[in-house]
Amino acid sequence: MNRYTQDRATRPKPTQNSAKFASALLQEEGLLYEVGHANTSGVDLEVLTDQPDRLGSLARTTPTGLVGLSEPETLRHYVRLSQRNYAIDLGLYPLGSCTMKHNPRLNEKLARLAGFADIHPLQPVSTVQGALGLMDQVSYWLLQITGMDAVALSPKAGAHGEMCGMMCIRAAIEEKGELEQRKRVLVPTSAHGTNPATAAACGFVIDEIPANAGGRVDMAAFRAKLGPDIAAIMLTNPNTCGLFETDIKEIADLVHEHGGYFYCDGANLNAIMGKCRVRDLGVDAMHINLHKTFSTPHGGGGPGAGPTVLSSRLARFAPLAFVTGDRATGFALAEHPEQSEAAFGRMCAFHGQMGMFVRALTYMMSHGGNGLRQVSEDAVLNANYLLARLQHEFSPAFAGTCMHEALFDDRFLQGTGVSTLDFSKALIDEGYHPMTMYFPLVVHGAMLVEPTETESLHSLDQFADTMLELAKAAKSGDVTRFTQAPLTAPMRRLDETQAARNPVLTWKP
Amino acid sequence: MRYLPLDDDDRAKMRDRIGVKHIDELFTDIPPSARLDNGLAGLPNHASEQSVERHFSKLAAQNVSAGSASFFCGAGAYRHHVPASVDHLIQRSEFLTAYTPYQPEIAQGTLQTLFEFQTQVAQITGMGVANASMYDGSTACAEAVLMAARITKRNTCLLASGLHPHYSAATQTLTHTLGVKTTALPPGIGRDAELIKRIDADTACIVVQSPNVFGEVVDLEPLAAAAHAQGALLIAVNTEVVSLGLLKSPGEMGADIVAAEGQSIGNALNFGGPYVGLLACRDERKFIRQAPGRFAGQTVDADGKRGFVLTLSTREQHIRREKATSNICTNSGLCTLAFTIHLALLGDKGLRHLAMLNHQKACALADQLGAIPGVTLLTPTFFNEFTLRLPANATEVIEKLAAKGILGGVPAARLFGPGVMDDLLIIAATETNTEQDMNDFSTALAEILS
Numbered sequence: 026m027n028r029y030t031q032d033r034a035t036r037p038k039p040t041q042n043s044a045k046f047a048s049a050l051l052q053e054e055g056l057l058y059e060v061g062h063a064n065t066s067g068v069d070l071e072v073l074t075d076q077p078d079r080l081g082s083l084a085r086t087t088p089t090g091l092v093g094l095s096e097p098e099t100l101r102h103y104v105r106l107s108q109r110n111y112a113i114d115l116g117l118y119p120l121g122s123c124t125m126k127h128n129p130r131l132n133e134k135l136a137r138l139a140g141f142a143d144i145h146p147l148q149p150v151s152t153v154q155g156a157l158g159l160m161d162q163v164s165y166w167l168l169q170i171t172g173m174d175a176v177a178l179s180p181k182a183g184a185h186g187e188m189c190g191m192m193c194i195r196a197a198i199e200e201k202g203e204l205e206q207r208k209r210v211l212v213p214t215s216a217h218g219t220n221p222a223t224a225a226a227c228g229f230v231i232d233e234i235p236a237n238a239g240g241r242v243d244m245a246a247f248r249a250k251l252g253p254d255i256a257a258i259m260l261t262n263p264n265t266c267g268l269f270e271t272d273i274k275e276i277a278d279l280v281h282e283h284g285g286y287f288y289c290d291g292a293n294l295n296a297i298m299g300k301c302r303v304r305d306l307g308v309d310a311m312h313i314n315l316h317k318t319f320s321t322p323h324g325g326g327g328p329g330a331g332p333t334v335l336s337s338r339l340a341r342f343a344p345l346a347f348v349t350g351d352r353a354t355g356f357a358l359a360e361h362p363e364q365s366e367a368a369f370g371r372m373c374a375f376h377g378q379m380g381m382f383v384r385a386l387t388y389m390m391s392h393g394g395n396g397l398r399q400v401s402e403d404a405v406l407n408a409n410y411l412l413a414r415l416q417h418e419f420s421p422a423f424a425g426t427c428m429h430e431a432l433f434d435d436r437f438l439q440g441t442g443v444s445t446l447d448f449s450k451a452l453i454d455e456g457y458h459p460m461t462m463y464f465p466l467v468v469h470g471a472m473l474v475e476p477t478e479t480e481s482l483h484s485l486d487q488f489a490d491t492m493l494e495l496a497k498a499a500k501s502g503d504v505t506r507f508t509q510a511p512l513t514a515p516m517r518r519l520d521e522t523q524a525a526r527n528p529v530l531t532w533k534p
Numbered sequence: 535m536r537y538l539p540l541d542d543d544d545r546a547k548m549r550d551r552i553g554v555k556h557i558d559e560l561f562t563d564i565p566p567s568a569r570l571d572n573g574l575a576g577l578p579n580h581a582s583e584q585s586v587e588r589h590f591s592k593l594a595a596q597n598v599s600a601g602s603a604s605f606f607c608g609a610g611a612y613r614h615h616v617p618a619s620v621d622h623l624i625q626r627s628e629f630l631t632a633y634t635p636y637q638p639e640i641a642q643g644t645l646q647t648l649f650e651f652q653t654q655v656a657q658i659t660g661m662g663v664a665n666a667s668m669y670d671g672s673t674a675c676a677e678a679v680l681m682a683a684r685i686t687k688r689n690t691c692l693l694a695s696g697l698h699p700h701y702s703a704a705t706q707t708l709t710h711t712l713g714v715k716t717t718a719l720p721p722g723i724g725r726d727a728e729l730i731k732r733i734d735a736d737t738a739c740i741v742v743q744s745p746n747v748f749g750e751v752v753d754l755e756p757l758a759a760a761a762h763a764q765g766a767l768l769i770a771v772n773t774e775v776v777s778l779g780l781l782k783s784p785g786e787m788g789a790d791i792v793a794a795e796g797q798s799i800g801n802a803l804n805f806g807g808p809y810v811g812l813l814a815c816r817d818e819r820k821f822i823r824q825a826p827g828r829f830a831g832q833t834v835d836a837d838g839k840r841g842f843v844l845t846l847s848t849r850e851q852h853i854r855r856e857k858a859t860s861n862i863c864t865n866s867g868l869c870t871l872a873f874t875i876h877l878a879l880l881g882d883k884g885l886r887h888l889a890m891l892n893h894q895k896a897c898a899l900a901d902q903l904g905a906i907p908g909v910t911l912l913t914p915t916f917f918n919e920f921t922l923r924l925p926a927n928a929t930e931v932i933e934k935l936a937a938k939g940i941l942g943g944v945p946a947a948r949l950f951g952p953g954v955m956d957d958l959l960i961i962a963a964t965e966t967n968t969e970q971d972m973n974d975f976s977t978a979l980a981e982i983l984s
Contacts, residue, residue: 057874057878063881065881065883066880067880068879068884070891075894076890077893077897078893079893079914080780080781083751084780086782088882089657089778090657092882093880094878096619096879099623099879100623103629107626108628109642110629110632110640111632111640112627112630114627114630118633120633123633125631125633133630138591139601139602141804142804143613145600145941147949148936148941151933152598153598158596166577170574181669181670184861184864185673195711218852219851219852223861226712231856269563274568299573299574300564301564302568320537322631322868323631324624324868324871325634325647326828327865327866327868328866328867328869330807370704371704372707373672374701374704374795375806376806377806381808386590393581394577396579397577398574399538402557406560409552409560410551412552413551428563453639478540479537481540481544482539515642517835517836519638519639519834519841519842520833520836521843523834524833525831525845525847528829529832530829530830532653
């Protein structure tokens with residue numbers, strides 16, 4: 026069995042029923058290249074008064090091959106395509122580990138103010154004091170929430186933030202002259218794939234720690250792995266099983282005693298705001314996914330933002346660029362190595378995801394300190410409510426309550442002929458986006474359900490009713506409802522094997 | 535609290551169902567010494583829409599927006615007019631509030647637009663394939679270098695004199711940990727071909743930007759030939775993709791990988807982010823298998839109907855973990871959507887017209903400013919951006935221009951640090967500049983320099 030796919034089918038089974046899906050409101054829509062035209066443009070541009078050529082005989086002589094659409098055709102093409110997407114605004118989106126919460130539209134409105142959207146990253150700093158002030162305020166809020174000493178704002182996504190934290194750790198180890206000896210990074214088996222990938226990209230060797238029967242770090246295995254060659258541990262907390270790592274302080278202390286650092290994956294910060302601060306857990310570095318906890322839109326896969334908070338031991342190594350100064354004396358930017366004591370380098374052009382800073386600060390100020398605590402309490406309450414409603418028909422992976430997400434395995438489907446994949450696809454026919462499936466890897470056929478705090482009790486009950494009805498149907502032998510699903514989506518199951526074997530990545534005439 | 539649907543009655547009912555009396559019973563796994571009994575005391579309480587809006591309006595008003603000035607800044611980020619329909623469409627709930635398309639049956643909107651995006655990027659760069667985007671141009675550049683090192687199984691890399699210094703720095707930072715040795719040639723104008731004599735049998739790749747950071751258009755063909763003669767790859771960088779409407783594509787000139795910043799099409803300046811990194815390469819198995827990031831690919835569903843999925847994911851971190859080609863997880867989803875919609879509106883005809891309009895404006899502005907006594911145009915070839923030598927410190931000059939309502943370009947010292955090229959000013963013109971803007975600029979500059 027392939028550990029990572031757990032034999033998940035990547036090709037659809039032969040069809041028994043043909044697609045029943047048809048809707049007067051869902052129009053057929055071809056590719057841009059089938060609806061567009063070579064000579065069409067939907068943009069009116071100023072008439073050319075001159076055709077100069079200072080291109081050093083490097084002018085294009087061949088057409089690009091692009092097609093164009095008029096404005097009305099453009100609206101139709103993309104509105105029709107949009108209708109083939111599931112979205113938070115359409116319904117509960119229980120993707121565990123992704124925190125699919127409501128995206129307030131005030132965030133969007135304010136991010137589009139000309140004073141934020143229409144300013145250039147390299148215009149004189151005297152003309153962007155409000156923008157630098159905003160970045161300073163974002164930092165203040167993130168530091169208050171986490172209790173940490175510094176924050177690097179420039180990382181552009183969660184994985185980029187992981188890289189930032191691990192690069193700081195690497196720089197600290199290098200400064201002590203221990204880079205050759207400290208190569209090993211401990212990563213629990215339940216970690217997001219980005220954790221081992223990041224540690225490897227930073228030049229470290231990955232050593233996996235197994236989970237114990239309770240879904241947390243196996244302390245005996247962890248202790249056995251400690252030694253003078255430990256660079257760091259990368260630990261998600263709450264972890265990807267939806268559980269708070271109860272031994273976290275001991276883990277931090279032991280790693281520190283052995284001269285290593287504690288990187289915390291902050292993907293699940295949504296569960297603990299105002300309930301504890303990661304500083305008090307012994308964390309040295311943690312990225313924060315503004316697109317999860319702080320409601321900036323996921324946008325079909327980005328853009329995200331991954332500010333990374335740092336302890337006093339790592340603050341000096343924060344990458345360029347960063348804001349300096351204060352409101353009284355004026356803000357400035359450190360952009361060159363000589364403006365920083367020990368920056369490990371630069372992670373991207375310019376200074377970070379400003380558009381996401383505006384949205385996240387809007388969200389944080391809207392909730393306030395008391396509201397953010399309520400967010401975490403409601404997120405945890407909602408997940409536990411679903412767990413309570415589902416636990417008898419499903420198989421919770423671990424006993425007891427959970428944090429912001431509930432993990433089930435596929436024992437409840439044993440002998441039914443229905444897999445986690447089939448179950449997920451059947452949920453689509455009921456009008457829901459499936460939960461995260463087959464992750465984390467520590468349980469078989471995982472289903473990770475994260476409702477978030479922005480679901481009402483009514484919405485949770487509807488979802489729970491649907492889940493329970495499906496579980497009963499699976500157990501009562503109604504197998505084709507699952508293996509043939511989805512039948513009512515815009516597409517039936519897609520052939521991933523064919524896509525990978527014969528890659529067609531661009532349209533060709 | 536307007537974003538929280540539960541009320542206290544709901545919460546009480548739910549606690550009953552769960553079997554706890556107090557919410558804190560769900561948080562007992564937090565070590566007692568770390569529990570915050572008083573919450574986040576250092577932060578203000580929740581605030582109404584109106585009061586939040588007021589706060590942000592004040593902050594926004596402390597910035598000089600490009601639209602309120604005569605604006606000529608570039609150096610990796612460009613101000614173009616984005617049609618109103620682009621921003622409307624990307625705010626459709628179904629695009630804005632969707633996750634990564636991991637369930638393709640209910641994500642065809644995102645997947646098809648990514649497939650169309652990949653095709654457009656491949657077409658304008660003249661390459662065989664493109665991925666579903668990177669964070670920005672600079673991280674695309676760094677990832678392209680790592681990709682080249684894997685393909686060639688070599689580990690040295692040469693960065694040309696005209697490469698944007700942020701791209702240089704990000705590439706060095708993000709590749710040295712994997713043993714890649716990058717050498718950045720000293721910055722300068724007209725010096726990109728100097729790296730030819732540095733290429734040897736250990737060189738994995740050379741990285742050359744055109745138009746380069748000073749605005750010069752660079753002929754990539756001799757560079758590609760020199761690299762290929764040693765078994766090295768040419769990575770072509772482009773930070774102003776509108777230029778591809780008018781310039782010979784990097785693919786046509788022999789590039790093996792293209793790393794570009796796509797912000798110019800569809801995306802606002804946003805003070806530096808979010809932007810959209812483009813990564814395109816040869817349509818060859820050894821390139822595609824070593825590429826970072828996501829690909830959307832065409833396939834069929836169970837009924838034989840054409841559809842799209844994320845594919846080739848055995849390169850990626852969620853499957854391959856520490857052996858992945860990159861740790862990247864997201865792409866720049868919504869920015870790619872803005873890019874693809876704007877480019878669909880432009881089409882071939884519109885892109886070429888837009889590019890010529892930019893070139894026309896820049897040529898006119900260069901002539902106007904170059905005629906000011908003491909000012910020298912240093913870049914004989916350029917697209918929409920050029921470099922001037924001023925008879926004064928450029929940083930001081932742009933401060934004086936800003937006081938007159940003119941954002942007059944980016945001093946080279948801002949990019950390379952003070953002391954090296956203090957009298958150089960990098961100036962961009964686009965279709966957004968009016969004749970009035972340009973006249974105001976040249977009048978003000980002449981006054982300041984006189």
